[in-house]
Amino acid sequence: MARGALAAGPLLLAGVLSGWTAAGVLAAIGAMLAGINDRPGSRRTSVKRLGVPALAGALGLLVGTYAGQGLSAVPLTLALTGLGLVGGGVSVIGPVASAAGIQLLVAASVGAGMPATESGWQRALAFLAGAGWLLLLRLALPTPGSLAGDFRFDGERRAVAEVYDAVAALLDATGGPHATARRAALTAALDHAQDALAGPRLRRYASSAAERRLHAQYAAALPLAEAATALFWVGEPVEERAAEGPRRLAAAVRGNTVSGPLPAPHLPRDGGGAPVVPALRALDDALLRAAVAFDRADGAHHRLLARRRGALDAVRAAFGTGGREYALRVALCFGGSVAIAQALHRTGWYGPHQHWYWLPATTVFLVKPDLGPLASRVLCRAAGTVLGALVFAGLAAALPRPAGLIVLVAVCGALVPLSTRHFAAVTAVATVLVLALVMVGGDPGASLSRIGETLLACALVLVVGHLPMPGQRGGGVRARIAVATDAADAYLRHVLGGSGDRAERWALRREAYRTLAEARTAIALAAAELPPLARHAEGADVVADALERLVDTTTACAVHLDDTGELTPRHLEQLRDATRKLKVPLPAGGDPAAQRPAARRLS
Incomplete structure (x- = not known):
């Protein structure tokens, strides 16, 4: 919260005092989006967690600005729809990639829908400066209670x-x-x-x-x-x-003691x-x-015991069934919202303000699957936007300009980390913050139209979210289950294969449990959807239960084999039962396994 208070507000103040108000607004937006990704944890991981999405956002702002300045309505819609395919496919790779995908599309919509005299690269640099300022605060400021030691x-x-x-x-x-x-x-x-x-x-x-x-x-x-x-x-x-x-x-x-x-x-x-x-x-x-x-006071060399997921794994995830399904839904939502927003822009729906980015930016947040079930996201977004817009309308009428709005931005920046505990809360805080920013940037205020745009985005995402897509539904859950099954199989084969490399065994065990936890999360989210969507993930929890028993039993087998070199009948029966339910063939052994009677019996 301290970092949030020192980020967007001071950046906006610096922009206003220097005469670069538009750059200050974009820097504050960059700091706000980085603040949404700011989580408790190590400083080193924050470089990736904050930096990669910020780079994606700067790229989106660059592309969106030049596309908005150089393309007419139809080519612009097609270009942003294609960008939605990219952003959606990338988002299924992992949490950092998901944040990068959403910032790519949100910044692209802002760049295309917010007219400005600055060039695309100038806007991108201002956005990066804001995110970089928050990252610098994350690396430099000690957390509470850590000043006594090496923070x-x-x-x-x-x-x-x-x-x-x-x-x-x-x-x-x-x-x-x-x-x-x-x-x-x-x-x-x-x-x-x-x-x-x-x-x-x-x-x-x-x-x-x-x-x-x-x-x-x-x-x-x-x-x-x-x-x-x-x-x-x-x-x-x-x-x-x-x-x-x-x-x-x-x-x-x-x-930090012995x-x-x-x-x-x-x-x-x-x-x-x-x-x-x-x-x-x-x-x-x-x-x-x-x-x-x-x-050991000096700390001996130890390699990090984790199996790295390389670029090939990321490409497989993006182009797999889950990636294709999500990319198509994001592209339809994002492209459709861009088309609707531009049509409304021409009819004068937006009134005195000319910024049509709110509708596509809202759909991007709503279609994001790792923020909760679809119906819950829609209701929370609608409630949060209505509350935030009404609160801002009241505050804007009472606060002096621009000083009062700058203070409001600083307060909202401090509240962003706290509000991320609930989607409706972060929506309300972000709504107040963004409306204050655009008012400082010259927008006369449009709380009521923002509410209308949000409700329209909710309806669009609900329709597209329940549309049948080519291929099997529930591709994201199936993809997670497939990855977890492969990891469990690799772990089982290593344990029964007679290898004495314990570091490799522990790394394989970590990967098996980690992918299983990711599959469990995907299953829980799918099960919480409305029945038309939840039914496509039915039975996945049974598979996850069998996988969990298999990995637990494999761990017990590894420990028992280390001690006795043999497996008990209970181990053998549990392995057979789990693999039979999963339809996974037990390892055939090979030469290393020939030294293990238990592995011969299993094969």
Whole structure:
């Protein structure tokens, strides 16, 4: 919120005082959109999270400005429709790409629909300056409570500590009714830490002792998470002492200190001296390795244990069934709204103001699928816009100009991070902020027409969102399930293939759980849609359940094979049951697997 207050308002003030009001407005818009993407986390990941969408927005503003200045209505509509195809296809790649796709199209509509004397490159530079200013604030300002230590890594340190807390919570819940939820929470914590350590300067080998130490601490958490998951699969409660070690490690990460003595779990043994529960011995071994890693003051080199998704994976996602379906819907909504807006512009619908960008920009936000179910998005957008427009109309009548409007922009900038918790709230705040910006830029105000445009956009998106499209519906869910299935298959084959590369195993395990979590999110969103859309994802949750059991069982198999070299009948039956439900053939083994009797039996 402090960054938001120091971003859009001061930039607008600088533009007004310098006589470059239009540039100040565009810089404030860039800062506002960057503020919507500003999330808690590490500074390094914020460079990508804020920077990539800002670059896409600058490109959209550049293209939209030149297209609006040089093309007539029909060619302009076709050009922006094609841009909608690109933006929609890119958006399915991931969260950062989704933000980039939406900024590309929103900025393109603003560039084409907001007349200005500046050239396209000047507008793009002003937009980038605003986003860059917020990014600079993100990198330079310490977060609350971090001034006592090295605040540069507070986000990374907090993310790694949360992994150890999640391991302890799972150990506490093992054998109880909340164990499944705690295992999912552990996956989320690992995903967050993996992202936090994947920033621009945290590459394969960290560049400083502090970063190397964080790498080592993250790497030490992976075998702990594996052992805890294996204990979760066993389904028997463990003693409270077992969770104390991960909690002490979490405290050591937060305080940037050594771990000190760690309590080891009690290892019950059979008559021959072997552990009754191999997963408990794996937990004991993992705690010992973690203690060694934490007590190294210099921080040894550790490669980031994650499988990178390359450009080919991104292209497959964009051109896959989910990407094609979403790209087509975005293009229809965006292009259709551009055509309608220009037609209304010619009829004088907009009254005294000449800016027709609101309608296409609204449709872009509404058609974005990762903001919630379609009907919910439409209702929240309509309610938020009506509330924001009415609030602005009242404030604009009372506030002095331009000083009062600049203060209003600063206040709204501070409220943006808080309002992102709910789509209606962020819509209301953004509506007030944008209306204040365009009024400072010379627009006399058009609250009522903005409400009408928003309702029109809601109707358009509802119609296009329920139109039948070529191919199968629910392509996004199917694509996520397919990726998760491939990741689970690769993990299973590695475990049963006899490879001794544990780092590769942990990376494959991370990818399997991460893609499964992404599939779960897509399924939950699809299930919350209205029945005409929700029915296309029916049965996906059953597949996700089977995949989850397969990955959990594979983890338990990996831990058990490390300890005994054999699998129990329960392991074999669980593997057969999961793969049978998924119709996934079990690995045939190969030469490395010939050394494992269990793998021969499975094949």
